[in-house]
Amino acid sequence: MTGSRLATPALPSPRLARRTLLAGGGAALTIGLAAPATAQGGSLVSTVFGGVYEREYRKAIVEPFERETGIRTQLKLGSSAEWLTSSLVNRRNPEIDLLLLPYPDNIRAVLENVGLPLSAAEIPNIAEVAPVWLEQWRGQAVGLDYVSYGIAYREDLVPKPITSWKDLWDPALRGKVTLPNIGVFGSWEMIVLAARLHGGSEENLAPAFPALKALRGSVRQFFRGGTDITNMLSSGEAAVVGMTTHIPPYALIDAGKPVRYVIPEEGGMVGAVSYHIARNSRNAELCKRFINFALSRPVQEAVCNGLVAGPTNTKAVIAERTRERVPTLDRLQLFDWFKVVPQMPALTERWNREVAF
Numbered sequence: 001m002t003g004s005r006l007a008t009p010a011l012p013s014p015r016l017a018r019r020t021l022l023a024g025g026g027a028a029l030t031i032g033l034a035a036p037a038t039a040q041g042g043s044l045v046s047t048v049f050g051g052v053y054e055r056e057y058r059k060a061i062v063e064p065f066e067r068e069t070g071i072r073t074q075l076k077l078g079s080s081a082e083w084l085t086s087s088l089v090n091r092r093n094p095e096i097d098l099l100l101l102p103y104p105d106n107i108r109a110v111l112e113n114v115g116l117p118l119s120a121a122e123i124p125n126i127a128e129v130a131p132v133w134l135e136q137w138r139g140q141a142v143g144l145d146y147v148s149y150g151i152a153y154r155e156d157l158v159p160k161p162i163t164s165w166k167d168l169w170d171p172a173l174r175g176k177v178t179l180p181n182i183g184v185f186g187s188w189e190m191i192v193l194a195a196r197l198h199g200g201s202e203e204n205l206a207p208a209f210p211a212l213k214a215l216r217g218s219v220r221q222f223f224r225g226g227t228d229i230t231n232m233l234s235s236g237e238a239a240v241v242g243m244t245t246h247i248p249p250y251a252l253i254d255a256g257k258p259v260r261y262v263i264p265e266e267g268g269m270v271g272a273v274s275y276h277i278a279r280n281s282r283n284a285e286l287c288k289r290f291i292n293f294a295l296s297r298p299v300q301e302a303v304c305n306g307l308v309a310g311p312t313n314t315k316a317v318i319a320e321r322t323r324e325r326v327p328t329l330d331r332l333q334l335f336d337w338f339k340v341v342p343q344m345p346a347l348t349e350r351w352n353r354e355v356a357f
Helices: 052-069 080-089 105-111 124-128 165-169 187-197 208-218 226-235 247-254 284-295 297-307 320-325 337-354
Strands: 043-047 072-076 098-102 142-154 177-180 219-223 240-245 259-262 268-277
Touching: 043 284, 052 072, 052 284, 052 297, 080 098, 080 105, 098 105, 098 284, 105 268, 105 337, 124 284, 142 165, 142 226, 142 247, 142 284, 142 297, 165 187, 165 208, 177 187, 177 208, 177 226, 187 208, 187 240, 187 268, 187 337, 208 219, 208 337, 219 226, 226 240, 226 247, 240 247, 247 259, 268 284, 284 297, 297 320
Parallel strands: 043 072, 043 098, 177 219, 177 240
Antiparallel strands: 098 268, 142 240, 142 259, 142 268
């Protein structure tokens, strides 16, 4: 990415500069609605991830929004792939008005032209959002929150502290590492990272595969989800998780396990979720009000502190505990997903042929 704003999907530099994060300006709306709220009625259908995410999302966003506006929000559980497929199949008459999607499905949604264009003219609190959280989805979506990807390890089971992504290739870690299986969260980030570390880029991911093949000898198992991470680190079956969000490691840290989560010196990777309004939704105006509410400073603070995630609103001030666990974006790498997503079938085939076991 460039040193200021992400004007196009191309990201020539891996870092997000601090001045980009402080950009945004705009009107200072406090709770997401420009006028005093009254019971308006109506309803919309949106999506949400299950578990803790659903609990905190309902508490911080959905329930206050319904109380303030009288607009009912029906949430659909499931997977982002299912939601996106539904939006494509039912494009003319969508059953989902507002999609909340993670990478890479939020990029696929843009490539498929699923979402309406979004702007601060219709959603005023977008003016307080760091530009990267609108521009990277070409104005068809806006980010709600983000998480970091780094390395987690058992301090009692590795010979020395891990500080760099390159440490994953240390022979001393042979048989002690777990990595995401292809298609699992973190797997695409792992491929891009490996390519960057070995002279490649989003346009040239080929260097990742010899490097990952070399790393395979250190891999105890490829994990398939957060439960695998928790179980393997807790039991000591794996001493190092080579690409994970901060959430599973801190669950173990809070439980008293000798686990450490680090953002490597080259920078961590970033995960994010974004809102997309279905183009033919009959409830588009209600969706805009919902997004505006979710992006307001107090709501961003509430949901991000509950989820332990980073806010997209530059004016949001998160609690100390959240700040300690979620790095600022200048410590993370964001890459051009639009160059990676079309390559995914070929990347999957090559991973299964050269890396998997």
